[in-house]
Amino acid sequence: MDRTSLAAALESGRITGEVATPRENNLSHIHRFLAQERQFDFGVELTRDWDYDSVFALMVDRCGLRPETDFIEGVDTISTQACIDALQRLASAIGDITRAGGEILFATGHPAGLLPVHMAIAEAAESHGARIVGQVNAIPVPGLGGDCRQINRVWTWHQHGGTPHTHLAEPMHALLDDITRRGGQAPDLIVADHGWAGAASSRGLRTLGYADCNDPALFVAEDQGAIEVTVPLDDDVVPYLYEPLIAYVLEQAGLS
Numbered sequence: 001m002d003r004t005s006l007a008a009a010l011e012s013g014r015i016t017g018e019v020a021t022p023r024e025n026n027l028s029h030i031h032r033f034l035a036q037e038r039q040f041d042f043g044v045e046l047t048r049d050w051d052y053d054s055v056f057a058l059m060v061d062r063c064g065l066r067p068e069t070d071f072i073e074g075v076d077t078i079s080t081q082a083c084i085d086a087l088q089r090l091a092s093a094i095g096d097i098t099r100a101g102g103e104i105l106f107a108t109g110h111p112a113g114l115l116p117v118h119m120a121i122a123e124a125a126e127s128h129g130a131r132i133v134g135q136v137n138a139i140p141v142p143g144l145g146g147d148c149r150q151i152n153r154v155w156t157w158h159q160h161g162g163t164p165h166t167h168l169a170e171p172m173h174a175l176l177d178d179i180t181r182r183g184g185q186a187p188d189l190i191v192a193d194h195g196w197a198g199a200a201s202s203r204g205l206r207t208l209g210y211a212d213c214n215d216p217a218l219f220v221a222e223d224q225g226a227i228e229v230t231v232p233l234d235d236d237v238v239p240y241l242y243e244p245l246i247a248y249v250l251e252q253a254g255l256s
Helices: 003-012 023-034 052-063 080-099 115-127 170-181 194-202 216-223 239-253
Strands: 017-022 075-078 103-107 147-151 154-158 189-193 207-211 229-232
Touching: 003 080, 003 239, 017 023, 023 052, 023 075, 023 216, 052 216, 052 229, 075 080, 080 103, 080 115, 080 189, 080 207, 080 229, 080 239, 103 115, 103 170, 103 194, 115 154, 115 189, 115 239, 147 170, 154 170, 170 194, 189 194, 194 207, 194 216, 207 216, 216 229
Parallel strands: 103 154, 103 189, 189 207, 207 229
Antiparallel strands: 017 075, 147 154
16 A cells, blocks of 8 residues: 555544644643643653643644644644555555564553454564553563453453453553563563553653644653654554555565
8 A cells, every 4th residue: 555545444434633632632632741630641751841832732743633733623633645655664664673583562441443453463473473451461560450361463451241441550560570470571662552652652662652633741751762663543442443554564664
C-alpha cells in the first residue's frame, strides 16, 4: 500500500484528519497532564519545564492539532502525514529488531481499539524471527488490583472479568518487575500505548507508542528523548478500520 492510498483510508476512517475527539477534550487534557493527574500522566517523567503553551505547540507540531489558539470548541484534527511518517519509523524499528531475532513486548491500554493492531504486528514479527515477551501465568498488579494477561501475544490489564481501557502505568511496571524477578532481561523493544508505553519509557527502555490527540504525555516523552516514536492517531475507532494501517506497517517493516 502506498502513502496516498493509506492517507485516504486513514482519513475516511477518521483515524486522522478530522477526528471524533473534540477540541475541548484535547485542551483539557493538556492541563490535566501538566497537573500530573493520575490517568493523564501515563507514567511519563517530566525532565524539562513544560507549560500549557509549550505542550500545545508540541501537539500542533507532532500530532496536528488545529493551530488557532482561540479555537476552543469543535472538531479537531490529527495530521495524516505526521501519522504516516511516524508509522514508517515504527515499522523500520520493528523490522530491524525482528531481523536481528530480538525480543519485543507488545501491550495495550485500549483493547477495544488497538488490540487487533498490536496482535497482527506481533504475530507477523514472531513469524519472521522475533521473540515475543510472554508467559502463561497472569501477573498481579500491586496497589491497583487485577492482573496482567496476554491475549494473542499482547499484554493487557485484566480486572473484574474484563480488560478495561486504562491510562495507568502500574500494569507495565508490574510486568517488567516480574520479568526482573524471574531473572529475565529487559526486552529489546516495547511497542505499546497509554501508560504501558509511558512506564516503559520512564525506565529507559526502547519504546514505540501510539497516542491520540488528547494524550499529550507520549508526545512530551518523545520530545524529551524517552520515546523513540509516537504515532498520532485516533486510538478508538472500530478495529477493522485499522486494517490498511496494519498492512502498511507490515509492508514497510518487511513482514508481509
